[in-house]
Amino acid sequence: MALYVQKFGGTSVGSVERIKAVAEKVKRFRDNGHQVVVVVSAMSGETNRLVDLASQINDEPTPRELDMLVSTGEQVTISLLAMALQKLGVPATSYTGAQVGIQTDSAYTKARIQRIETDDIQSDLDDGQVVVVAGFQGVDEEGNITTLGRGGSDTTGVALAAALKADECQIYTDVDGVYTTDPRVCSKARRLETITVEEMLELASLGSKVLQIRAVEFAGKYNVPLRVLSSFEDGGNGTLIIADTDDEEDSMEEPLISGIAFTANEAKLTLLNTPDVPGVASRILGPIADANIEIDMIVQNVAPAGDYTDFTFTVGKGDYKQTMKILKEQVIPDLGGGELRGDDNIAKVSLVGVGMRSHAGIASKMFRVLADENINIRMVSTSEIKISVVIDEKHMELGVRALHKAFGLDKDDIEQE
Amino acid sequence: MALYVQKFGGTSVGSVERIKAVAEKVKRFRDNGHQVVVVVSAMSGETNRLVDLASQINDEPTPRELDMLVSTGEQVTISLLAMALQKLGVPATSYTGAQVGIQTDSAYTKARIQRIETDDIQSDLDDGQVVVVAGFQGVDEEGNITTLGRGGSDTTGVALAAALKADECQIYTDVDGVYTTDPRVCSKARRLETITVEEMLELASLGSKVLQIRAVEFAGKYNVPLRVLSSFEDGGNGTLIIADTDDEEDSMEEPLISGIAFTANEAKLTLLNTPDVPGVASRILGPIADANIEIDMIVQNVAPAGDYTDFTFTVGKGDYKQTMKILKEQVIPDLGGGELRGDDNIAKVSLVGVGMRSHAGIASKMFRVLADENINIRMVSTSEIKISVVIDEKHMELGVRALHKAFGLDKDDIEQE
Known part of the structure; x- marks a missing residue:
């Protein structure tokens, strides 16, 4: 007998028929002798309907x-x-976030879970009940209803699994797992059997939006085995997200690269020949951060002579124009010079994998693969388990497919499990 | 400065525009220096939508x-x-029934309020807030959400007014007050400035469904001044429902009759020539009550000879066929005889008024008025403040209009206030 926390998102419960299908799925687990806590989101479209009412x-x-x-x-x-x-003969009790005791801070619309009371859930489970909990919501110390922000139901699921010491937290979604890259761009993309929390965080933040980042962090922090599964297909194993292993021996067995993330949703800005005054980076980026614009990649080169510097960074495409304006009207006059260049037809492509920690030569292989396809690299940024390059947007799909093949991720290259 | 509890029903908050109109109305009271607690129902149609989802x-x-x-x-x-x-600049805070501390028993779908915590509301009012409370709902001792049954928002309003010692509980609805009878049947029906709780209870239970009976009982029990008003027209005084006065002097000033209720939704059943055995009434009505059929009027005549009795009663039209069957198959064989008659083309017309307590001759005048219109009376039943007659359904509207005029209720007969 195992204890599962199963989370079903808005699409999975988007209609009466789908709710019935979820009930059937939960029943099968229970029929096999398992205990189940189910966390659900609002039916798809419902949150938007309510927000629209409010906005009127x-x-x-x-x-x-x-x-x-x-x-x-x-x-x-x-x-x-x-x-x-x-209706299926399964005893079940539902609880709101407040009722089940999901205590949060009072940061409405983006509250953070502080603790969870599990006594009532545990006693219902011991009575043979399936417990159904509202995701995405909690209650603050004064009894006010709070929400965790969009996608917060994943966090509810993981937090409940941690608090209940569940054997597994299963996130049912409209994809059947985490893929090496987006199958719509690369038809040879392959579902991963496992991925580490660290890799998942890099992939999620780069655009493979399968799970809410906070939920993955939570799972890593509390060592909750987290599995992404399809709510529409039966029988698949999905992808198991496991805690990072510090054991370097293990990682010898892992593939170098787990996946390739990409996004065309950024824009690049460059200040050329800027006087290399003290604190130049903060004097460039400060006014932009003050305008609540998020900055992603940052690269700075100092010119050989040492008096001038080239400074390049990326922001979300939606912030491109405002960022240009801030640079032109505030930063350049402040620094006393510099030449402004911008490009919003770029794409960022990133290799992610804990395996690259212990292997040299990943970057050079990546650059060579792209060069062989005549793709120019505009910018490079690296971290311990990730290498990102900025290329022209028109080359994005070609680059992803070439790298996917070159790093042995194509499904033809792997024995079917 | 007064404290008002204002309740708005589903039609009054049935759209975004109407919710805005309610806000404007509440604001005007607050601008005049009053404190306001607002109780609201679900937007019209919403409860049905949800129940329909459940039924699927x-x-x-x-x-x-x-x-x-x-x-x-x-x-x-x-x-x-x-x-x-x-949005109108009025500070406001909303509370669910559970949050505001409307404690009920655990009789789901028809829970009864046991007590209300008013500390939070009072402190918000003292802070200058308008407090908005969800009607119709509460919470039991274990923290489960309960509802008070359809129309329970009225009860929430009155109970809150009692707990807060409000100056008045105002029930906003789609009519502008309580009328002497249904204006759709009698064009000369007139709005009452005041009505007693006791009269209101008789009128409500007879079909003039302006307010939930339980709310009126509550108002009477706790001496809450209760006013029915239109949520769509401004400036009217509605009808004030006042506690019964035991002071007979006062009632001298009151009209004899306050209103005329009527319904065509009952059916009449008669057992003729039934052996007058001991406990005959309970042997007739017992099996019907066992089938959960509600009985309204009951009349029994003992035949002059004393051996036989005629027994007549009314039930809801929907229960007519089942009641006939029970009488035929169970009651008559049990009593050892009797002849069954039934009629579902009847109407019940009732005069209601605390004034009739101290006046004789109301019944005889009522019978004479109906006789003058050639309306036969099939059954009579009286209580201290009500006389009901059963007549043929086809005569109902004629009877109501004749009685309305004869008892001086027509609006032409009253000086405009």
């Missing part, structure tokens, strides 16, 4: 009232799923 | 899950109304 009334509602409003979405789903389970 | 999943959901589901309806309204008030 008040374009700046207080976050407290917004949380009061949208938290009804999950409350509808939990009761409907409990009814669907009962 | 489970035709017999547990009442606990049903309450979990439908209680989201009011939660949506409270947050939207709080947002609408904030």
Whole structure:
């Protein structure tokens, strides 16, 4: 007998039929002798419907009232799923975040879980009940309803699994696992049997949005085995996200690269021939951060003569124009010179893998593969388990496919398990 | 400065525009220096939508899950109304039934309020906030969400007014007060300035469904001044429902009759020539009550000879056929005889008024008025403040209009206030 926490997202519970299908799936686990806690999101479309109602009334509602409003979405789903389970003869009880004791801080619309009371859930499980919990929501110390922010249901699932010491937290979604890269771009993309938390974080933050980052961090921190599965197909194993291993011996067995992430959603800005005054980096980036613009990659070269510097960084495409304006009107006058270049037709492609820690030559192989395809590299940035390059947007898909093949990720190259 | 509890039903908050209109109305009271607690129902149609979703999943959901589901309806309204008030610059905070501490028993779908915590509301009011509370719902001792049954928002309003010692509980609805009779049947029906709780209870139970009976009882018990008003028209005084006065002097000033209720939704059954055995009434009505059929009027005549009795009673039209069957198959064989008659083309017309307590001759005048219209009376039943007659359904509207005029209720007969 194992204890599973199973999380089903909005699409998985998006209609009466799908809610019934989820109930059938949960029943099968229970029939096999397992205990199940189910975490659900609002039915797809419901949160948007509620937010739209609010926006017709008040374009700046207080976050407290917004949380009061949208938290009804999950409350509808939990009761409907409990009814669907009962219809199948499975005893089930539903709980809101407040009822189950998901205590958060008071940061409405983006609250963080502080602790979870598990006594009631445990006693229901011991009674043979399936417990259905509203994801995405909690309650602060004063009893106000809070929400964890979009996608927060994943976090609820992982946090509950940690608190209950569950054997596995299963995240059911509309994909059947984590892939080496996006199958829509590279038809030879392959589902990974396992991936480390660290790799998953790099892939998620780079655009392979299967899981909420915070949920993965949580799983890593509390050593919760986390599995991504399809809620629409039965029988697959999905992808198991495991805690990072510090044992270098183990990583010898791992492939060098786990996956390739990419995004065309950034823009690149360069200040050429900027006077290399003290604190130049903070004087460039400070005004941009002050405008709440997030900066991703940063590269700085100092010219051989030493008096001038070239400074390049990327921001989200939506912030491109505003960033250009800030550089032109504030930064360049402040620094006393510099030439501004910008490009929003770029793409970032990243190799991710804990295996590269112990292997040299990944970067040079990556550059060679791209060069063989006549793809120019505009910018490079590296971390311990990731190498990112910026290339022209038009070369993105070609680059991803070439790297996918060159690093042995194509499914033809792997024995079918 | 007065403290008002204002309750707005589903139609009054049925759209974004109407929620904004409610906010404007509340703001005007607050601008005049009053404190306001607002109680709201679910937006019209929302509860039905939710119940329909449930019925697609489970035709017999547990009442606990049903309450979990439908209680989201009011939660949506409270947050939207709080947002609408904030948009007008009025500080407002919303609370679910559980949050505000409306403690009930655990009788899901028809829970009864046991006590209300008012500390938080009072402190918000003292801070200058408008407090918006979800009607219809509460929480039991274990923290489960309960509902008070359809129309329970009225009860929430009155109970809150009692607990807060409010100056008035105002029930906003789609009519502008309580009328002497249904204006659709009698164009000369007149709005009452005041009505006693006792009269209101008789009128409500007879079909003039302006307010939930339980709310009126509550108001009477705790001496809460209760006013019915239109949420769509401004400036009217509505009808004030006042506690019964035991002071007979006062009632001298009151009109004899306050209103005329009527219904065509009953059926009449008669057992003629039934052997007058001991306990005949309970042997007739027992099997019917066992089948959960509600009996309204009962009349028994003993035949002059004393050996036989005629027994007549009414039930809801929907229970007519089943009641006939029970009489035929169980009761008559049990009593050893009797002749069965039934009629489902009847109407019940009732005069209601505390004034009739101290006046004789109301009944005889009522009978004479009906006789003058050639309306036969099939059955009579009286209580201290009510006389009901059963007549043929086809004569119902004629009878109501004739009585309305004869007892001086027509609006032409009253000076405009």
